[in-house]
Each structure stands twice: as structure tokens, then as C-alpha cells.
Amino acid sequence: MRMKSKTRKLGGSSTKFAYALLSPSLILLVLLIGYPLVYNVVISFQDVPLNPNLPSTFVGVQNFVDVFTDASFYHSVLITLLFTVIVTVISTVLGLLLAVFLNRKFFGKKIVNSIIILSYVVPAVCLIFTWRYMFNNIYGIMNYVVVDLLKLTDEAPLWFDQPTFAFILVSIFAIWKFFPYAYISFNAILQSMDNSLYEAADIDGASSWEKFKAITYPAIKPTLVTVVSLRTIWVFYIYTEVYLLTKQVDVLGVYLYDMAFATHDFGKAAAISIILFVFIFALIMLIRRKVLRVEED
Numbered sequence: 001m002r003m004k005s006k007t008r009k010l011g012g013s014s015t016k017f018a019y020a021l022l023s024p025s026l027i028l029l030v031l032l033i034g035y036p037l038v039y040n041v042v043i044s045f046q047d048v049p050l051n052p053n054l055p056s057t058f059v060g061v062q063n064f065v066d067v068f069t070d071a072s073f074y075h076s077v078l079i080t081l082l083f084t085v086i087v088t089v090i091s092t093v094l095g096l097l098l099a100v101f102l103n104r105k106f107f108g109k110k111i112v113n114s115i116i117i118l119s120y121v122v123p124a125v126c127l128i129f130t131w132r133y134m135f136n137n138i139y140g141i142m143n144y145v146v147v148d149l150l151k152l153t154d155e156a157p158l159w160f161d162q163p164t165f166a167f168i169l170v171s172i173f174a175i176w177k178f179f180p181y182a183y184i185s186f187n188a189i190l191q192s193m194d195n196s197l198y199e200a201a202d203i204d205g206a207s208s209w210e211k212f213k214a215i216t217y218p219a220i221k222p223t224l225v226t227v228v229s230l231r232t233i234w235v236f237y238i239y240t241e242v243y244l245l246t247k248q249v250d251v252l253g254v255y256l257y258d259m260a261f262a263t264h265d266f267g268k269a270a271a272i273s274i275i276l277f278v279f280i281f282a283l284i285m286l287i288r289r290k291v292l293r294v295e296e297d
Contacts, residue, residue: 045059045267076251098183117180140159188223
């Protein structure tokens with residue numbers, strides 16, 4: 001009995017000591033995340049003046065009504081959904097295909113891996129201005145190739161000044177920038193798998209697709225959920241890459257920025273961010289349900 005009570009006392013003191021060590025981090029999280037979140041909810045029901053010395057006016061749900069009656073909001077939602085689906089699906093599939101294809105020993109594998117993840121580790125600003133230089137309307141190398149070398153057109157295309165071209169190029173940039181994350185995640189799982197499973201499947205005469213379906217997919221399914229969920233969140237809220245490349249792709253991140261800092265409608269911007277949070281949370285729950293659905297369903 002004495003041993004048990006002593007153990008409980010030791011466990012309790014250890015727990016308190018652990019909370020004491022974690023308390024600075026917890027306080028910091030509350031200050032950096034909790035307070036802005038609560039304040040964002042508060043100002044979503046207010047008309048916030050540009051002058052911080054003037055008081056805010058409570059307007060109820062008017063900011064949310066303004067958002068849902070704004071045609072530009074629905075246009076940005078459609079653009080963002082299309083952009084998110086294209087980038088998330090293609091970058092995930094491309095990363096998975098490369099991980100499966102390169103899951104073997106060959107000469108120069110480390111160099112190949114370094115080249116693949118290069119776009120992911122290089123700062124986004126460096127890549128963005130490299131692309132802007134490549135597709136520059138006057139001295140860009142792409143116009144030199146298209147007009148001077150291949151002579152596909154007489155006039156240099158305005159790549160980032162036309163909405164269609166701009167959307168395609170931004171999508172390609174995002175796929176190229178983000179697919180290494182999927183590749184790294186899937187490659188880590190495949191490297192840890194037992195090769196005897198594939199050897200047994202080869203003896204049974206299984207095809208590549210049958211081996212993927214029976215062996216590879218069950219192993220990578222939890223990672224697939226994580227990759228798709230995180231990539232959906234990151235792409236849905238993308239701002240820097242799109243805004244610095246072009247002003248012609250009106251995704252929600254750009255729309256929200258313009259609403260907050262161009263028109264200075266902070267209440268409406270806060271309402272938009274809350275709507276997006278609810279939407280993306282529901283979308284992620286749907287993705288998890290679909291991907292983790294039991295096989296017999």
C-alpha cells in the first residue's frame with residue numbers, strides 16, 4: 001500500500017512538473033493563436049474604422065450578409081476551388097508516382113532526390129522572381145523560345161497579364177513547388193516497407209497494379225490522408241505565390257488581402273476568414289472520410 005501511494009504521489013508531482021515546463025509554450029500559443037482568433041470573431045460583427053482611435057460599431061451579421069451577397073466572393077471561391085483541386089491532385093499523384101518509381105537502388109539516387117526536393121527547399125520568393133524573369137514580356141527566355149526560335153507566334157504572349165495563361169502558369173508553379181512534399185512523405189513510408197511482401201507477390205504472379213493495390217496503398221493510406229489534408233489547407237489559403245506572380249488570379253487569399261488592406265473593410269475581411277475556416281474544416285473532414293473509408297464500402 002505504501003508503494004502504491006508513493007507511486008501516485010510521484011506520478012502526480014511529475015505531471016505537475018511537466019505542466020510547469022509546458023506552461024510557457026502554452027501561454028505563447030494562447031497569445032499567438034487564441035487571442036487573434038477570438039479578436040477576429042469579435043470584429044467580424046463590427047464595423048471597424050481605419051482610425052484606431054475611433055470606436056468600432058456593432059453591426060451584427062451584416063458583414064456576413066455583405067460577403068454572401070458579393071459576386072466577387074463567389075468568383076474567388078470558384079477560382080480557389082479549381083486551383084486547389086488541380087494543384088492538390090496533380091502534386092500528390094506526381095509525388096506518389098515518383099516515390100514508387102524511384103523506390104529502388106540505382107546510381108545517382110541521392111543526386112536525383114536532391115534535384116526533386118530543390119524546388120521545395122528553395123525560398124519561394126527566389127523561385128517566383130525566377131519565373132517572372134523567365135516569362136517576362138520583353139526579355140524573358142520563354143518569349144525568346146516561342147517567338148524567335150520556334151516561331152510559334154509573331155507577337156510575344158503576355159503570360160502573366162492574361163487570366164487564362166496566368167492561371168495555368170500559377171498552377172504549374174504551385175505543382176512544381178509543392179509536389180516534393182508528397183514525394184518525401186511517400187518515399188519515407190516506402191523505404192520502411194518489407195520487400196518480402198513484393199517478392200511474395202511476384203511469386204504469385206501479381207501485376208504492378210495488384211501489388212500497389214494490395215501492398216502499397218494500405219501502407220501509404222494514413223500518409224495519403226495527411227498529405228491531401230495539409231496540401232488542401234495550404235493551397236486553399238495560398239497567397240504569396242499567386243500575389244507575387246500575377247494580379248490576374250483572384251484566389252481567396254488575394255481577395256481577402258484586398259478586402260482587408262486595399263479597401264480597409266476589416267469587419268468583412270474577418271467574416272470572410274471565419275467562413276473560410278468553417279468551409280475548409282468541413283472539406284478536410286470530407287476528405288478524411290473518403291480516403292479512410294473501409295474497403296468493403
